[in-house]
Amino acid sequence: MPNDLYHDRRVIAGLLSEIASLAKKTPRPVRLMEVCGTHTMTIHRHGLKDLLLEAGVEMISGPGCPVCITPDGFHEAAIRLVTKREDFILATFGDMTRVPTRLGSLQTAVPASGSMVKVVYSPEDSLELARLNPAKGVVFFGSGFETTIPAVTLTAGRARTEGRANFSVLTAFWVIPPPIRAILSSGEVRISGFLYPGHVSAVIGLEPYEFVAREFGLPGAVTGFEPGDILLGVRAVLEQIRDKHPRVVNAYPRVVRAEGNPAARAVMEKYLEPYDALWRGLGRIPQSGLRFKLDYASVDAAAKYGLHPAEDASDAPGCRCGEVLRGVLAPPECRLFGRTCTPETPRGPCMVSFEGACFVHHKFRGPSPATRRKK
Amino acid sequence: MCLAIPVRVIETDPSGEAGKVDYLGTKIGANFALIKDVRVGDWVIVHAGFAISRLDEKEARETLAMLREVQAAGGS
């Protein structure tokens, strides 16, 4: 049940003043990473970035945009499928079609005869395409985190049960805790705490983040997506700093249970296995990707079509999306930002996705490269 | 991809595994296979066509009560 209180001016002002007085008491400037691209969107859309900065809290964006962190190799594999194979349907989420690679994008690709790229809203729509077009090969190019993975996997399972031999999934499945560890282990950027993604957490629960407090001594809060939610999450992190008691606080209990969604996790565990996946900007991270187990090769497009998408994670020339995803670089610090790279002519995936830090920055703060971050 | 807002269930089909939700006044299909015992009137979070969580009304009320306190404390 949505409620105006999450947007209420006095609520926002009240939370901000609480945050400001908490931030004043911290020994060092507070810099929090919002891991999730949808959080980045809320923070900028509602002007919280500047309001929080005034309150003494700097927010930096993290790797939580699946379109952004999927290396070009995956996009190129998808482009090759639909340009080389006749009578073929490549279905995917809208943003995925606009990522520029050395082979162009799925949007600019010229499909082979009888083939096409279809934008779908749900993986189930792509299975329906397979039912309606039994003579065509149909691949769903599914990129996502733990929020999306159960939906795509369940759809693949349904296809297999139905004996839908023309349907398979090109998996670009990423799990959120390992890149958090990678970012912290690199020590490349100073972080005082985390806002954890609310809807990933609805699936995985709280336990997978506990290592952040245990091993790195840093606080964090699972956070929802309204402006009030963001501030409740920030407040929860600052309270942990004040109390010198870093842990994982659930600041989104109306949606997230401590144990997550066991049914969704059971689907992932049944069909998928972890592997050391390559992330754009972050390189290879142990156990950070999921792929189909051998038993499910019939719905695995990589096995079926002999694809090896995970070998190349280079950025387009000049694009520094990789550094943006690690929280090392703010979007305006990229030389292409707002000049040759805009939402209309994106040079990299961080400007394509509506959850991408470059896109969000451009949309809500404009193309000016004026705001540079102090190191 | 992610609606990121709760939507209300307005129809369930006999299997209980699918139905319709009201997304800002538009009726859209949703799959309920990942959450148990969905009923018409429930609020759920839908992502890529699948409901991944049901809203806990008691928790929602508690969070709102907390926000009301902040509001009353008079953010100016």
Ligand code: SF4
């Ligand atoms: S502004 Fe464009 S080119 Fe620069 S990092 Fe972002 S997406 Fe890449």
